[in-house]
Amino acid sequence: VKSIVNLLAKSEALSKLIFSLVLLAMKMRLGSTARKYPFFRTRLKEKTLIAQLKLKDNSAGRYFTIKEGNVTSGNGIHASPDVTVIFGDARVALDMLVPPRDQLAVINAMKSFHLGLEGPEELTSWWMETLSLMLFAGTKYGTDVGKGVTRYTSNTNGGPAFVYVKEGKIIRITPIDFDDKDAQPWTIRARGKAFTPPRRTTISPYTLVFKSMIYSPDRILYPMKRVDFDPNGIRNCENRGTSEYVRISWDEALDIVANEIKRVKKTYGPGAILNGSGSHHLWGILGYWLSARLRFFNNIGFTPVAHNPDSWEGWYWGAMHHWGQSMHLGAPESYGTVEDCLKECEMVVFWSSDPEATSGVYAAFEGTVRRQWLKELGIKMVHIDPFYNHTAALLGGKWLAPRPATGNALALAIAYVWITEGLYDKEYVAQRTHGFDQWKEYILGKEDGIPKTPEWQEAEAGIPAREVRALARLWGTRKTYLAAGGLSGFGSACRDATGNEWARSMVCLMAMQGLGKPGVNMGGMQQGTPIDTNFYFPGYAEGGLSGDLAGTASAVSLYQRMPQLPTVNTVYQRVPRLRIPEAILDGHTYGYPTDPKTIEGQFLRYNYPTPGHSPVKMYYKYGGSHIGTMCETNRYANMYRSDKLEFVVNQSIWFEGETKFADIILPACTSFERWDISEFANCGGYIQHSFNQCNHRVALIQHKCIEPLGESKSDFQIFLEIAKRLGFAAMFSEGSTEFDWCKRLFDATDLPKVITWEEFLKKGYYVLPAPKEELRAPVSFRAFAEDRLKDTPEIAPLPADYSEQVFKGLQTQSGKIEFVCSSLQRFDPDDPERPVMTKYIPAWEGHHTSELYQKYPLQLITPHPRYSFHTMGDGKRSWINEIKDHRILLDGYYYWIVRINSKDAHARGIKENDLVKVFNDRGAVICAAQITERVGPGTVHSYEGSAVYDPLGEPGRSPDRGGCMNILTPGRSIIEKSHSIAANSCLVQIEPWTDSRGVK
């Protein structure tokens, strides 16, 4: 139809004629849709209005009268319509009204005021949505599997899923087994064997339990107001966290929020509104926190909460200076490494690497089968971790357990053995690295008089010197992969007081062994599968419908492919996430940016407040995760109970964590209750091509499987409702429903080349064929090792960051791996916390801080949790709580677990499953003790990420029995010139807990 229309609409007169016919057709379509579809009939009964569609010069138009569910229509211009859609000319009208809509033309018309919408926001939005629903009516989606059950698809942080729905209720959520029509996977031939992954997607525990969370009694089903909060009177801010809530209507809640936005902007000026989210959100390109949220907040102007590079820390603030990789936050690229590892590698060293616990990230158990292949091939494995982790438990191999935050000492001792025994790649070091001799002097003790021998290491890290020599000799004589972190460049060791130096030393070790040569690379089979990197489907970091070209990766590809109105935040102020309490309570703080563009981005300190900006007065929080995920988190509870925050609104799905510190709670629904679209484990941005953790690329529509529970709404819808009250509803939605946006995004991808929208909607997913063997991505760092131009498929580093010639060498000034970092030399060569080359710097909280160590002799590590994903999946009566290794049920309460060595437990009179108090000067957490040999004496293990915050007395000042171990972890950054978390350097004491309050 569109092409015929385009062909006919050659002159203005013809366009105008077609416009009139289209409007007439619209009248008929409205009527017939209402006759055919009851939901649409009901819809039309919601409003009484007159909607005019016309050309700007009033030369043509038609008006529609909606009254008591009936549609009547008249040709021409109505004298007093409620809603008017104004087209600059007939051409624009046809671009918009004749399907498929020419989105670029429509967006251009909007930007040039060639397309307008007049009338009260509520009615204009309703009218545009009604037109969308008219087109949506009759759309078929999902698969009928008989007995009244429909199978839909969804996607989550823990993998894709089939969702079985009967009578409007989810009855089952499963991983996806591919059918005969789905594409065949790749095969890698190595050492006489052929390795092919199973034709299915895997699923994480926290995805399998979604049914229990969707129907959780902790769901927030209607808007709520704190009982003693009066926006027009006394606010009683000090009662946040203890007061009860009362149900209110959506209108009241939205009016309060909209009025507070207006009030603080008018009273205090720009910057008064703070907004932040957790690091993760329910999956979906359009619903993610980098999408609808930014489109909304950019349009009201806000002080964003600036994220620290969470899980990367030491790689970002440390390792990056040695090898660049800034676009990966200092972590290595990973192309082609699965095949190279299977074919060439002789040993894998997993160092602070537990992919079986963290799934890499977002990739369910996709990497598991590949690591099992390593075992099948008999490849030697070593696990270095203070905890005998799940990857070690599954795969076996040598376990070395250094004292927490001393891994750098172990690394330097390995380098010492290599140097003194000549077990390193001297030619590579000479040709491809810079500054080795200076570092060598330090290792040999010529700089500080301390040779970094295995014996020296033993006093620090506690590994028998002979085992370090054995490891170094093995590593120095075998082609070795180093899996540092569960995803290359993650790892708990990068989140401790010496995290920078640990990550830096990982790069230096690999530089000594010829990084990039066959069988010598980074990774533990978690990334780097031979799948298609050419097919375009965006990751969430590309910003979805945000229109945000500054704060997301939208500008790279998505903005051109999915034309949308750009959005800009006019507020320059920001607050570092780990310093929100200081910003609020002290009124000033500072941070360093997470800026992946270039190495030097991290050097630009920013201060709060920003000159000419208002301090934060209102906090619009998205979800409730911070007390369970940030550090020294009693600070956050105390912040909430201050009247320096005049208003707190929390938009959350569940009543958990810090949600109960809000004045107004807006109930959001889950991703199973709204439309979205996404790909398995594709986050884009920092982990470009992150889908290469998966065995298959799988793109999915996230069907709206069920209606939102109670009165909950999608984030998009909530923002739209507030936008209506602030006059930018049309700019927010662009007249598109969430379903329309899914189609717009589908059209932006390469999917239309291989599957129709109708087929995709029905089946719900598409499996991309694996590329031909000849077209697989080359191995990362291979070209660098061989001094060829970079050949892996990514635009990183940016062209300007090459010193000599684009694609030649690395991002560092020398273009080589730098043992002595030129970026640090330029920035602050005398920083004792971050020297120009990696050195052993004892932890600022650890066995050398004697006074504290005497008081708190146990070193607590709190890595990312295994069954839950930060706070996702925990609490809220999720079935995860029933897992014996997640929480322990004692006297009716589900306690968080702390793992303690049998000797330490015995010395304290602690038995299996006893309640214990884990404490230090920062606070106390009541846990159930698990006695184990999986940590050595002096180390205790728990997880971060409790969704439950349950103080036994005054919030922020009492023991928590919910399990927020983050209350105990240090609030300071790894080094001053950073914005980082050092959660795994945490001294505590543990004693039996006998207080009766603990056993209610």
Place this chain on the structure above:
Amino acid sequence: MKRWHLVIDVEKCENCNNCFLACKDEHVDNDWPGYAAPQPGRGQSWISVHGKERGEFPLTDVAYLPVPCMHCDNAPCMKASNDGAISKRSDGIVIIDPVKARGQKNIVKACPYDAIQWNEQLGIPQKCTLCAHLLDEGWVKTRCVQACPTGALSLRQIEESEINEIAQAENLEAYRPELKTSPLVYYKNLYRFTRCFIAGSVAARTGDKEECADGARVTLLNAGNETIGESAADNFGDFKFDNLEESSGTYIVRVVYPGYETKTIEVDLTQSVYLGTILL
């Protein structure tokens, strides 16, 4: 007649609990008349993953044992039930009839594997149905098998006459065979959970340093001085004799390393033991 068998490889189980959770997803709040009434959301477990740590820091390992209903041929629960509340289908699956079994609490205790649980609210005993309602609809996997990421769980249809041969060929065995319940659930590498090891690390003094005694010959002898096992210490000087019976008496570990005096260590084996560093 082909019958269903669940085959569980202990070595491949990593305690992810996907089996346990998939079971909840299938049964909590879902009623499958004739097969099972809804499972309560809290406190029940139709497939329990038991864990066992062996050894001592820093030489340890862990094994996990998923235990569902064993669908025994000689099922003690059936004997304990009245009114035909429990039946064995021709495909091997044991089903507790959610209607007929009402009030029969004694069934719970009859199971030596603790695989049956009491639903307080409905007043019925409940357990794993091997997802019979799905298999009857044509599914080829149970929910636990489908969700298992490592291949630790597999569902197989095996001719009744062939099972013994297959079990022998693939080293499959029953858990706690002494109960003589003839389970249809078979395990592989069960020793990781039920048996124990003797391990140690051999080190040798050279000059003022210690080195790992890579390649040291380690022999395990029983009380009668018969050789039970021989092994070479690995690059780290570690050795491990596994698959020994717990509380099986006295053993002797003999370490031979050229240039050093031979060492023998007596072990009274109760459970897995790490002998620590054996310094030559």
